Amino acid sequence: MSETFTLVITGAPYSSQAPQTALGFAKAAVDAGHQIDRVFLYGDGVHLASALCAPPSDETHWPDEWSRFLTQHKIPGVACIASALRRGLVNETEQKRYELPSANLRAPFEIAGLGEWVEGRIKSTRTLYFHAGD
């Protein structure tokens, strides 16, 4: 039976394993025929949506891997606006609003409020959290 998941990532790439574990889970869920309603980035997890990450070429580019996965499967990726603004992650709308020198939100991620998390939670069979380790 096909079930629906919302995934919440709260750990940042390159300081935690959270985006990597979440991607492994997401790919397995899709392979098993399940739906991923949305991926919500919260707290330090918003760094995954940065367009400016440039890891060394012999390391996996997790933001890029996630972007491709979301695009391929048409899964919405949402970064929490409050978490994002505090940590310097902005789209063009917020860049203009706060008169910042640049926008750095990676496609296909969007910025929205916690209501997106609440809605995903209601619509999904399971909501799973991927936190930073230690």
Add this chain to the structure above:
Amino acid sequence: MTTLIMIDQPPYGAWTGREALDMAFSLAAFDQSASLLFTGPGVNWLRQTQHAGGIEQKSVEKNLTAAPIFGMDAILADRAACIAYGLDEHSLIEGVTLVDADADLLTDYDHTAFAG
């Protein structure tokens, strides 16, 4: 659907607790049942007379006393952690229910989450 948001980090010097509080307020704003559970050093959120101006932060005590007004079901605190941090009915803010944070408590909720 009932949700328990757990806070196990102290109120200042870390942001995860604040982001957990935002999650709980957000659920309440969307008419979803939400309660908060403070464990470990997290119980220090619940101490009266916090004055955070000196570290340029907002006092979380004010946020928490507003929780029932915003539709939060309950503010729970782990009894053992309160004892460990010297918190009793005289030093806790109003409206806190002491509980034993154990496996039984978790079965009262459909969903339990940390903010990070």
Add this chain to the structure above:
Amino acid sequence: MTDIQTLHILNKSPDHPRAARCVEMMSAEDGLLLTGNGVLLLARGNLLPGASKVFALIPDVEARGLGDLSGNVSSVDFAEMVTLSLQAQRVISW
């Protein structure tokens, strides 16, 4: 595989306060899934909850050189992690 009341997903190493709290809040009907640094609990066998079902995410186990699992710990891959999360009545990520 039998029903699991609560699946606890632990990705913190055994000395993290949340690891101790997780084990404290488990019942015999619960399952424990170790991921990330949570798998280091396998090297601290005396801390493993005796009564509960214990699973460990295989790439994380192998990465840390703990591939030789003891009898009451089951290794799972991501596909099995997805199945476990659906079998449990609720999931908590510590």
